[in-house]
Amino acid sequence: MINQDNSRVFLGHVINGSLEQGLLVKIGSGTNIEDIQVGTPVTIDGQSKRFFGYITDMRLEWANQELQDITTVAQTPEVTRTIVETSAFSVIKVRPVVIIAGDAASLLDGPEIAKTIPPHLSMVYQASAEDVSYVFGNEDDRHIWIGSPLALESAQVCLNLEQFVKRSNGIFGKSGTGKSFLTRILLAGIVQKDIAVNLVFDMHNEYGWQGSSEQGHPVKGLKQLFNSQVAVFSLDPEFSRMRKKAPDFDLTIRHQDIEPEDIESLAGILNLTENARQASYKLPRELGSSWFHEFLKMSGEDIKDLSARLSEHESTMLSLKRRLDQFNRLAFIVDDAQGDSIQHIIRTLEQGIHVVLEFGRYEENLAAYILVANLLTRRIRRQYVTQTEQAMATNSETPKPLVITIEEAHKFLTTSVSQYTIFSTIAREMRKYGVTLLIVDQRPGVIEEEVLSQIGTKLTCQLDNERDVDALLTGTSGGRELKQVLSRLESKQQALIFGHSVPVPVVVRTREYGSPESYKLFQNSIVNPTTLDLELDSKDLFS
Amino acid sequence: MNMSIQNRLGEIVESNSNGFVAQCYDLYQAPVIGTLVRVGTDNPTFGIVSYVSTEGLNSDRKAIARGKDETSITELYANNPQIAQLLVTSFEVVSMGYLKDNHISYGLPARPPEIHAFVFSCSQSELDHFFTELDFLSLLAARSISAVGQADELLISTLRFMLDLYPAHVTFTQKLVKELAQLFHSDLNRLKLIIRRLKL
Numbered sequence: 001m002i003n004q005d006n007s008r009v010f011l012g013h014v015i016n017g018s019l020e021q022g023l024l025v026k027i028g029s030g031t032n033i034e035d036i037q038v039g040t041p042v043t044i045d046g047q048s049k050r051f052f053g054y055i056t057d058m059r060l061e062w063a064n065q066e067l068q069d070i071t072t073v074a075q076t077p078e079v080t081r082t083i084v085e086t087s088a089f090s091v092i093k094v095r096p097v098v099i100i101a102g103d104a105a106s107l108l109d110g111p112e113i114a115k116t117i118p119p120h121l122s123m124v125y126q127a128s129a130e131d132v133s134y135v136f137g138n139e140d141d142r143h144i145w146i147g148s149p150l151a152l153e154s155a156q157v158c159l160n161l162e163q164f165v166k167r168s169n170g171i172f173g174k175s176g177t178g179k180s181f182l183t184r185i186l187l188a189g190i191v192q193k194d195i196a197v198n199l200v201f202d203m204h205n206e207y208g209w210q211g212s213s214e215q216g217h218p219v220k221g222l223k224q225l226f227n228s229q230v231a232v233f234s235l236d237p238e239f240s241r242m243r244k245k246a247p248d249f250d251l252t253i254r255h256q257d258i259e260p261e262d263i264e265s266l267a268g269i270l271n272l273t274e275n276a277r278q279a280s281y282k283l284p285r286e287l288g289s290s291w292f293h294e295f296l297k298m299s300g301e302d303i304k305d306l307s308a309r310l311s312e313h314e315s316t317m318l319s320l321k322r323r324l325d326q327f328n329r330l331a332f333i334v335d336d337a338q339g340d341s342i343q344h345i346i347r348t349l350e351q352g353i354h355v356v357l358e359f360g361r362y363e364e365n366l367a368a369y370i371l372v373a374n375l376l377t378r379r380i381r382r383q384y385v386t387q388t389e390q391a392m393a394t395n396s397e398t399p400k401p402l403v404i405t406i407e408e409a410h411k412f413l414t415t416s417v418s419q420y421t422i423f424s425t426i427a428r429e430m431r432k433y434g435v436t437l438l439i440v441d442q443r444p445g446v447i448e449e450e451v452l453s454q455i456g457t458k459l460t461c462q463l464d465n466e467r468d469v470d471a472l473l474t475g476t477s478g479g480r481e482l483k484q485v486l487s488r489l490e491s492k493q494q495a496l497i498f499g500h501s502v503p504v505p506v507v508v509r510t511r512e513y514g515s516p517e518s519y520k521l522f523q524n525s526i527v528n529p530t531t532l533d534l535e536l537d538s539k540d541l542f543s
Numbered sequence: 544m545n546m547s548i549q550n551r552l553g554e555i556v557e558s559n560s561n562g563f564v565a566q567c568y569d570l571y572q573a574p575v576i577g578t579l580v581r582v583g584t585d586n587p588t589f590g591i592v593s594y595v596s597t598e599g600l601n602s603d604r605k606a607i608a609r610g611k612d613e614t615s616i617t618e619l620y621a622n623n624p625q626i627a628q629l630l631v632t633s634f635e636v637v638s639m640g641y642l643k644d645n646h647i648s649y650g651l652p653a654r655p656p657e658i659h660a661f662v663f664s665c666s667q668s669e670l671d672h673f674f675t676e677l678d679f680l681s682l683l684a685a686r687s688i689s690a691v692g693q694a695d696e697l698l699i700s701t702l703r704f705m706l707d708l709y710p711a712h713v714t715f716t717q718k719l720v721k722e723l724a725q726l727f728h729s730d731l732n733r734l735k736l737i738i739r740r741l742k743l
């Protein structure tokens with residue numbers, strides 16, 4: 001484009017607007033409206049402040065409506081066009097979100113929420129790479145580069161991971177839009193920068209060992225990138241053997257590990273009645289810690305007796321048993337004599353080693369996935385609560401933050417079941433215990449509203465269901481504008497990021513993942529500037 | 544005979560702030576309406592011919608019909624040589640700008656040109672210079688109706704004169720159209736009429 005000023009691309013002048021509705025910017029005559037995309041980050045040079053925001057809408061205007069008639073008067077199209085151009089102009093709508101420069105004090109503190117707007121005729125530019133890095137930070141020991149903003153391939157949008165893991169977060173998008181790739185990037189960043197410890201419920205077996213792209217190329221998982229820093233547990237060792245990628249450990253669930261709460265979390269998917277749910281809580285008292293096993297091997301007679309003892313309807317107990325019977329066939333549910341592999345996972349996490357739990361062929365078994373994820377998460381949460389409380393009482397160090405990644409999150413968090421699962425508890429209140437969720441999901445619209453409102457940062461790829469879009473944006477400032485942006489994302493590898501850990505909502509083209517160069521970036525440890533200085537100093541001493 | 548005599552169109556016989564009236568040296572030799580003309584040489588005034596008239600030299604002696612036995616008007620004039628002595632052609636010019644320090648200022652001159660000042664046709668370079676900017680069009684549009692008593696005839700004639708000067712010059716045409724569109728943005732009927740009349 002022609003209007004360049006210190007590599008900034010001039011877009012136009014502010015002519016109208018409000019803080020609430022955003023600013024209307026008349027496009028300069030050297031700029032073609034077709035070159036501008038909704039969602040593009042911009043800066044606005046006010047009188048004494050610089051604003052940073054993004055384009056939310058655009059439209060064509062006539063200074064003189066009547067001139068539209070002229071198209072039928074002139075004989076040549078050039079003349080018509082010339083006449084039209086005297087009145088026709090294009091307007092983009094810009095939402096100023098933060099102030100990035102003004103008085104010196106605010107510069108030091110980083111971007112500050114815009115509580116005012118720039119005056120008439122302020123010049124509006126496409127944000128430059130420097131503007132973007134001022135607002136989103138630079139890749140360092142806390143910030144991860146996520147991708148580049150629209151129309152500015154050279155700039156890097158970064159996410160402050162330390163901020164990020166303080167809350168539960170979500171990655172959304174319909175199938176095939178790049179959720180798993182984005183998740184890999186975030187997980188790898190968390191490992192590389194040692195921000196938190198990860199527990200990944202890897203339903204589709206794509207995060208530990210290699211996953212694959214749609215073109216069928218294999219892409220590396222965490223284990224291949226970070227080897228000894230990552231432990232792969234598998235629920236289905238046979239699957240792993242077939243794939244010739246042995247897991248580090250097998251995961252088994254002992255009968256005694258199963259608690260009534262786990263049954264409760266399955267209430268939705270097993271279609272359990274209220275009575276059956278209640279009754280399950282009476283079983284451990286009656287049958288001991290292996291109640292699950294004892295109950296499932298009962299005969300019809302036994303059930304009859306049991307019902308009498310518990311004063312439950314026999315039909316309730318029979319239906320509960322019938323529904324639970326499917327778990328009898330799961331190979332990973334084992335005898336109590338076996339080792340406690342849940343404890344093993346907890347110890348692994350405590351050592352700061354990231355755990356990826358592969359489901360193997362249980363990928364298709366939603367009940368198994370929900371059971372295992374709930375059961376493990378509850379045990380782990382208990383541990384974290386205890387440790388955190390102890391640490392606070394003794395003023396010692398709290399455990400390292402834990403990020404639990406779950407795919408198909410809506411299965412745990414739909415309104416009908418979310419009250420019974422541990423995950424909604426974590427999303428709601430677990431910040432204080434240092435455990436947060438990274439939920440990966442294609443149907444945010446069916447996730448319980450309150451849980452969704454607790455999500456700190458949302459990274460969302462294309463969604464075409466209106467309900468999903470609305471659910472994500474309710475209560476978000478600028479939601480109506482973001483909807484315009486969100487509904488125009490490309491079908492792959494593009495995401496809108498908004499919420500807690502980004503100062504300004506931003507659309508990125510997700511950084512490439514899958515090439516040898518992309519892996520290298522995750523394997524280089526980030527050079528800490530202070531150590532660099534020290535080295536230089538010591539050289540000085542000896543020279 | 545030098546250039547300035549050759550290009551002479553007439554001599555001013557009436558003058559005021561808005562413009563002037565010039566008398567031609569020869570009968571019927573006035574420039575056409577819409578022509579840009581120049582008065583003076585040092586700080587010349589420019590104006591556009593807005594009205595042409597031919598009438599009896601003496602205002603109380605009207606012309607009378609003489610051609611009853613003549614076969615053509617040419618014959619009539621040839622057989623009555625005294626007519627040319629009794630009639631006079633003059634043209635009115637509305638002032639549009641003046642040259643000062645080699646720079647055209649559009650608008651009315653501070654002082655009207657003097658009586659007997661010579662009126663010249665413009666050279667190509669003078670035309671080019673004057674028509675570089677089109678700021679005089681608003682003044683012309685304002686004067687157009689009163690000058691001829693017909694809506695926009697003067698304006699349209701001038702625009703034709705200008706377009707004929709640069710027949711295939713697309714940028715000039717665009718510039719002209721743009722100026723008109725801006726000028727008449729609140730009077731689109733007028734704009735449409737002009738565009739149609741100019742066959743643009």
Ligand SMILES: Nc1ncnc2c1ncn2[C@@H]1O[C@H](COP(=O)(O)OP(=O)(O)O)[C@@H](O)[C@H]1O
Pocket residue numbers: 173174175176177178179180181182212213214215492493510511512513514
């Ligand atoms: N960051 C990225 N780098 C490279 N390819 C990507 C990236 N994001 C998405 N893709 C492409 O898009 C396809 C779908 O991405 P994926 O993460 O598997 O989608 P989802 O998990 O949403 O179903 C991938 O197979 C890959 O080809």
Ligand SMILES: [Mg+2]
Pocket residue numbers: 176179180
């Ligand atoms: Mg996926």
